[in-house]
Amino acid sequence: MTPRILLVNPPIYDFTAYDFWLKPYGMLSAAGKLRGSADFKLLDYMDRLHPFAARQKHLESDRWNRGRFHCQKIPNPKPLESIPRYFRRFGLPRDIFKDFLTEEEPFDFVFIQTTMTYWYKGVWEVIEDIRKVSPKAKIILGGNYVTLCRNHAEQSGADFLVPGNNLEPLWEYLKINPDPDQPALWEVYEKPSAGVLKLTEGCPFKCTYCSVPMVYSRFKPRPLEHSLAELELLYSLGVENIAFYDDALLFDADKVLIPFLNEVVNRSIKVNFHSPNALNARFITEELAELMVRAGFKTFYLGFESASQQWQKRTGSKVFSDELAKAVKHLISAGAKPANITAYQILGHPHIETQQLETSMHFVNSLGIRGMLADFSPIPGTPDGDYCKKWVDMDEPLMHNKTAFPIILLGFDETNRLKDLQTKLNHSLSDSRIY
Numbered sequence: 495m496t497p498r499i500l501l502v503n504p505p506i507y508d509f510t511a512y513d514f515w516l517k518p519y520g521m522l523s524a525a526g527k528l529r530g531s532a533d534f535k536l537l538d539y540m541d542r543l544h545p546f547a548a549r550q551k552h553l554e555s556d557r558w559n560r561g562r563f564h565c566q567k568i569p570n571p572k573p574l575e576s577i578p579r580y581f582r583r584f585g586l587p588r589d590i591f592k593d594f595l596t597e598e599e600p601f602d603f604v605f606i607q608t609t610m611t612y613w614y615k616g617v618w619e620v621i622e623d624i625r626k627v628s629p630k631a632k633i634i635l636g637g638n639y640v641t642l643c644r645n646h647a648e649q650s651g652a653d654f655l656v657p658g659n660n661l662e663p664l665w666e667y668l669k670i671n672p673d674p675d676q677p678a679l680w681e682v683y684e685k686p687s688a689g690v691l692k693l694t695e696g697c698p699f700k701c702t703y704c705s706v707p708m709v710y711s712r713f714k715p716r717p718l719e720h721s722l723a724e725l726e727l728l729y730s731l732g733v734e735n736i737a738f739y740d741d742a743l744l745f746d747a748d749k750v751l752i753p754f755l756n757e758v759v760n761r762s763i764k765v766n767f768h769s770p771n772a773l774n775a776r777f778i779t780e781e782l783a784e785l786m787v788r789a790g791f792k793t794f795y796l797g798f799e800s801a802s803q804q805w806q807k808r809t810g811s812k813v814f815s816d817e818l819a820k821a822v823k824h825l826i827s828a829g830a831k832p833a834n835i836t837a838y839q840i841l842g843h844p845h846i847e848t849q850q851l852e853t854s855m856h857f858v859n860s861l862g863i864r865g866m867l868a869d870f871s872p873i874p875g876t877p878d879g880d881y882c883k884k885w886v887d888m889d890e891p892l893m894h895n896k897t898a899f900p901i902i903l904l905g906f907d908e909t910n911r912l913k914d915l916q917t918k919l920n921h922s923l924s925d926s927r928i929y
């Protein structure tokens with residue numbers, strides 16, 4: 495008999511959450527390889543086009559299909575009690591899943607996507623509900639929580655964990671032969687609100703605050719034909735906005751991104767591309783900027799973090815200030831709107847004393863682009879994450895929370911002051927002539 499597999503993207507428990515083209519791409523990719531060998535159903539708690547979410551007027555999307563999630567305030571969990579912000583459960587109400595399960599069960603297997611380690615409460619909630627309604631289903635967890643906090647995830651009640659990106663143990667557990675050439679299972683959505691592509695895996699850099707070097711042993715491009723098949727599938731489903739989830743999209747661009755974008759242009763595929771995972775400004779040449787704009791890139795998020803050379807060298811030398819300035823110049827000359835170019839800077843990094851954050855914020859502002867403070871999340875197993883044991887219990891994943899850590903490190907008032915400064919700097923741009 496064909497096995498029935500339920501795919502679940504769980505709710506998020508956090509202080510903040512926003513749909514920045516958030517899709518359970520890892521789970522959809524694994525499911526895609528089983529296309530034709532299993533029957534699938536999806537419950538994506540974070541789907542803003544689900545009939546329940548679509549009825550909520552305040553959840554309307556912006557022009558690039560980003561937007562707010564349905565949420566409800568709940569008490570702060572004990573380890574985060576001292577953080578003076580409202581804690582929330584984001585995503586579809588719990589009852590929707592229970593009704594869905596009762597109607598759709600039985601399932602042989604349930605795949606649950608995990609993302610941030612500190613979102614585990616949503617994963618545990620889903621497991622609890624499945625156990626009540628569909629006790630025989632085998633529950634399988636994959637993703638970052640399982641990879642980075644394996645011991646903790648073992649207490650979740652799941653039957654099988656898939657840490658890292660080697661899926662061989664999963665295929666053996668399921669006793670199904672995968673087809674590695676198949677694209678992600680996007681058709682499991684009635685209509686995806688946005689799509690995701692990943693042309694590469696891993697990153698050649700080793701930044702001291704980042705999990706990517708631990709998760710992927712090396713940088714590896716995916717076959718071009720595979721990426722194009724995923725793009726064609728998304729395009730046929732009417733998806734207009736596509737986010738790249740690559741960690742090093744621009745590395746080896748001659749062999750990866752450039753051939754891909756040339757095909758996009760040749761095939762006259764009209765979509766809006768976005769780069770929420772941050773682009774490395776070092777690799778943005780005049781020619782690449784021109785091709786990216788021509789092929790449909792609309793928003794450009796650049797990973798900058800700090801203008802301090804001392805900090806840049808200490809954390810991995812991924813990019814320097816002059817490289818950011820040059821990249822911005824190329825993007826604007828190619829036709830990118832300054833308002834759609836954003837440089838991320840880490841807020842609450844444990845070596846903030848050398849980061850010169852305010853100087854960095856002013857430097858980004860002087861380039862005429864938006865700055866965005868990316869709250870620092872200490873990631874277990876990374877050099878910077880392990881250093882944070884000085885301040886937080888790293889064995890409790892809730893303490894990796896990105897809203898909490900800057901407040902713990904810098905204090906509530908200083909964190910707010912820096913965030914207000916960023917808002918003011920961005921407003922100063924919208925008042926100026928280039929906007």
Ligand code: SF4
Pocket residue numbers: 697698699700701704705706707741742774797810812
């Ligand atoms: S360049 Fe980006 S993805 Fe690569 S290690 Fe550094 S922060 Fe991580």
